[in-house]
């Protein structure tokens with residue numbers, strides 16, 4: 001019934017439903033179109049991320065002449081640094097019966113915001129980088145995670161993410177991602193962790209995402225790519241048209257626990273996926289991506305262990321380099337809605353060349 | 363502490379947290395800018411919503427020469443019509459211990475999608491319409507609700523919404539909204555209802571939103587507008603920069619229960635709010651808005667009564683007619699994040715003229 005009919009699917013990680021209207025991808029589109037960014041130069045003297053250039057920090061700082069990755073503290077951070085204590089912020093969850101205090105709950109929040117340049121080359125993106133270069137990015141993420149754990153005792157969680165493309169709020173095409181590290185576990189990873197912990201309790205210690213990865217590999221119809229250590233799928237409950245997840249096949253909780261060969265496999269998977277993304281509409285494919293794994297300081301051993309390392313990719317494009325899916329009215333007020341099935345999206349991505357379109361000989 | 367420091371606030375309706383970084387509104391913006399739509403003509407021969415024009419339906423249909431509102435079934439509906447039964451779709455929530463069936467849950471879904479033209483005039487929007495004209499829109503919403511209840515026994519919920527502006531996925535500037543009516547209660551209103559029902563149980567039958575409206579009126583610092591029957595606030599837990607809620611002051615559950623004078627007050631509140639929105643950046647202010655109230659067919663009497671009529675407005679603009687807030691990387695993967703406090707946003711909106719900028723004599 002699912003293939004052509006309208007139906008809903010359940011996301012067991014967020015415990016919410018998504019409406020799927022497969023026939024709807026066919027409707028005409030007269031609305032807003034996105035503009036593709038023009039190809040930039042390999043070095044841009046006005047870019048605040050290029051090697052050697054000066055950033056508008058206070059006082060202005062010159063970037064080093066870096067050759068691989070480069071990390072610095074965000075000059076306009078959304079979080080202010082914690083005061084060094086290992087104590088979590090006072091938890092405001094209020095069991096008082098005072099209605100006013102229940103309706104107006106707030107909590108202190110602190111953290112660190114870092115920018116991670118993936119490469120010194122201004123006009124490169126992950127899918128155009130070499131495997132060795134992407135491994136360096138993975139290593140840098142791990143290094144940041146370890147540094148936060150060792151040197152910033154107040155930090156509970158590090159959200160590693162990348163916004164790629166102007167349409168995803170990225171204001172500089174220089175290849176970079178960010179890490180926002182907080183003195184609490186943010187809502188989304190906490191909800192996922194709660195689901196994983198609950199599943200484990202109800203299923204004699206089994207991990208939901210270990211089972212999920214195993215079943216998807218067997219079923220094969222949502223798999224985009226798979227190697228020894230990681231599987232890339234359009235999740236059964238995907239919301240964005242070409243949303244994907246990269247899942248560790250074995251139970252790895254934190255990015256810090258990846259062996260060298262697993263790090264190499266992760267770089268492989270990221271490349272395999274993002275190259276296909278670029279090939280889909282022969283454009284630099286925009287997305288927001290992020291890594292979910294164990295908190296740096298988990299609420300309990302149970303929480304730390306229940307986490308299962310995975311990456312989410314949320315790309316907005318639907319039908320071409322310029323027509324994106326808008327998650328607006330019904331999606332904001334009613335429920336998430338998508339216009340093609342996860343299986344359709346996966347089969348399109350799977351069929352694409354593993355070679356980047358810019359590198360193909362004509 | 364809240365005014366200038368980074369903190370988190372709790373949304374008791376969705377039971378989730380939002381990160382608030384008040385200092386961040388000051389950072390420079392070099393990213394994507396939105397283009398303002400050019401002013402269109404009062405009648406556009408190519409618009410499929412203008413009176414008398416032919417729509418690309420199958421077979422092609424001519425719109426009537428309507429003079430107030432006009433409603434028709436969406437020619438590219440996301441939902442297919444239910445088969446007439448009053449039975450809800452089989453509920454797939456699975457208590458089986460079979461892991462595979464738990465991870466791959468789906469449900470049938472059916473419904474009706476209607477388009478509601480607010481006015482025959484192509485280049486008008488709600489804030490530029492007269493009070494009488496907006497009252498007609500409110501009356502039309504109520505008429506649709508009643509029609510669904512009486513003539514479509516399979517329908518459980520009607521999500522009334524408007525996407526305004528190309529940046530909000532609206533593909534036709536002709537003033538219109540939509541109604542997606544489903545044979546189930548969608549995720550977002552169901553979550554809200556669950557919160558309202560739980561609050562009522564824990565607080566001797568008190569309604570969360572009745573209390574909330576009352577306290578906000580007293581506190582005054584988040585109030586944008588208030589009349590006899592409705593209050594407009596930037597909710598304490600707002601996510602979008604200028605997000606607002608219109609709340610009924612007394613306990614009204616369904617839009618169908620509004621008296622004539624309450625309908626008039628609602629039209630007043632919508633006008634007061636949307637005029638200020640347009641005045642904020644002297645532009646046609648984009649948003650998605652929607653009405654939340656009692657289901658047409660509630661799970662129980664308790665659920666029907668617990669609902670408290672309110673409207674959400676989610677506008678993306680942050681700093682000007684062209685700079686919007688992107689809810690991307692951290693917001694998608696970590697948690698919602700905003701760049702100014704709800705109080706700052708409310709005080710800016712409150713200070714604006716109640717007269718639309720286009721109608722002011724120079």
Ligand SMILES: O=P(O)(O)O[C@H]1O[C@H](CO)[C@@H](O)[C@H](O)[C@H]1O
Pocket residue numbers: 031325326327328329330331337525530531532533
């Ligand atoms: O039906 P419309 O107005 O063309 O479509 C718009 O609203 C719908 C409901 O919020 C969304 O699903 C679409 O992505 C959006 O472009």
Ligand SMILES: O=P(O)(O)O[C@H]1O[C@H](CO)[C@@H](O)[C@H](O)[C@H]1O
Pocket residue numbers: 163168169170171687688689690691692693699
């Ligand atoms: O810090 P940046 O990259 O300028 O900002 C971008 O990513 C942030 C984190 O997802 C968002 O809060 C901003 O809205 C977005 O424009």
